[in-house]
Amino acid sequence: MSERPALFGWPRREELILxxxxxxxxxxxxxAVYGGASWVTxxxxxxxxVDLPFERHIPFIPAxxxxxxxxxxxxxxxxLVFRTWRDMLPFALVLCVQTVLGALFFLVLPVEVAWPPRLxxxxxxxxxxxxxTMNLERNYLPSLHVAFACTAALAYAERSGWFAQTVFGLWAAGIAASTLLIHEHHLVDVLAGVLLAWGTWRLLSPWVRRExxxxxxRMEALCARELxxxxxxxxxxxxxxxxxxxxSLGRSWRAARVARVGFCFLQLVDDVLDGDRRVEGEPLDFVDALVEELESGQVRDTGTAATLGRWLLAHLGDAEARGQVFALMRHMRKDRERVLAQRWLTDEALRSHHRETFRLSVDLMLYVAGGRVRATNAPALLEAFGWCSVQRDLRxxxxxxxxxVPAEVAEQVRSEGADPARYEAxxxxxxxxxWVVAEYGRARALLDRSAEELTALGAHTGVRLLWLFHRSIEGFWRKRLPRRLPFLRGEAQVRSLPSGASSGR
Known part of the structure; x- marks a missing residue:
């Protein structure tokens, strides 16, 4: 029989923060909820x-x-009792549910106390x-004061011996009695609070404590933090x-979680390689260690990235999709290698690199979304992705x-006495x-072809996602980039199609 841990203790710093x-x-x-209900009522x-006849004989004792x-x-x-976030979460969520249920009762069944004025x-x-002041006004049935006290007594009792259980039980009973003896609640409010505590804790806590x-x-919290x-x-x-x-609202929230985790994981890896997220040592070494850890299944201390990655791989469920995750990570690291080597690629090599990057990433998103189409069904969109990525983040x-910037263009810029590695130059x-103007014109042609390709794909699952990407790139081409580079505004007017020509589906 395992020994019961100490009832009270000081949590570790990271757990105490949570x-x-x-x-x-x-x-x-x-x-917000309790005060809002008081304000509305x-x-x-x-x-x-709801007062009972005998309650008029309950004395008023301010002490x-x-x-x-x-x-x-x-x-x-x-x-001090729940020293980890996993232990605290059921307690906190049950109290939140009680608050919401109590507020609904306050709004639907407003109660007036029958106690005489107190001085x-x-x-x-x-x-x-x-x-x-804590009690506010009109929030009477059920008594959340009693519900919270009884919930605490029930929750702490699961970790206590008989003596502590008795102390907590008497404490909660004393709080319940105090609501009557200072004439804040009636007996019906107290009984409703007891029932609310017992029912919500017994029904919800086992469910919330499931692994x-x-x-x-944990995954939702990590995704929210990373976003x-x-x-x-x-x-x-x-x-x-x-x-x-x-x-996620239009489909299974659980199924859509894979998309959220996948995006946060891969963006985190990209930020590490780009230097936007600091890590100890060389980013390439970090990513290589992360790949090795995820491929081997051995748990090491690589932090949030490994946690998100392990969860993502466990929930992809398809060997091909898991292979694409690793292929994409290895492909993404090539950018860091280029930085370290100060390497300039030719125009064709750059396009090929970006084409492969977005083929892997778009295919993963389509897989997670349950799409029947793949990135190769929209080759012009892949090329447009590469153009957008380059021009958006060029500076x-x-x-x-x-x-x-293609090596050929860089050489021409140098021949003018300018440094192609400096954005302004x-x-x-x-x-x-x-080069920027020519790329802008190429992007217009790619978007026109992309609209045709997506229209031809019809209503297959996943096409709406591709249209979403298309419209985003279209907006960048039409508005955001010309606003950033005013010399493109004339080009945009000349090259724009009639309104609605490629508006999507």
């Missing part, structure tokens, strides 16, 4: 009377306000004022994040030493500007 964040998050959630003309406000202390003990003077006046649920929560970091670096990732969550890439040269 459990503390949950505690603060619940406090804000409670204030303030517009109600009246409420139900019990000290017991009433001790509920906060009881809840804060959870930081407190002397030593207990300040404590009573605190207790009365698959906890792992799902936030990506967005801080560039707003476009915020739009991508909204799109990922938006498309940043040159600053990092990633030369996505590149665009200030005749050869550099001519």
């Amino acid at each position: 459990t503390g964040a949950m505690t603060a998050g619940f406090a804000l959630f409670f204030l 303030g517009f109600y003309p009246g409420g139900l009377h 019990w306000a000290a017991v009433y406000v001790s509920m906060d202390v009881l809840l804060l003990l959870s930081l 407190v003077q002397g030593g207990w006046a300040d404590v009573f004022l605190l207790a009365d 698959d649920f906890l792992d799902a929560v 936030f970091r990506f967005t801080r670096r560039h707003p476009r990732y915020g739009l991508i994040g909204l799109a990922l969550y938006g498309t 940043e890439d040159l600053g990092l030493g990633l030369y996505n 590149l665009l200030g040269s005749a050869a550099g500007r001519a």
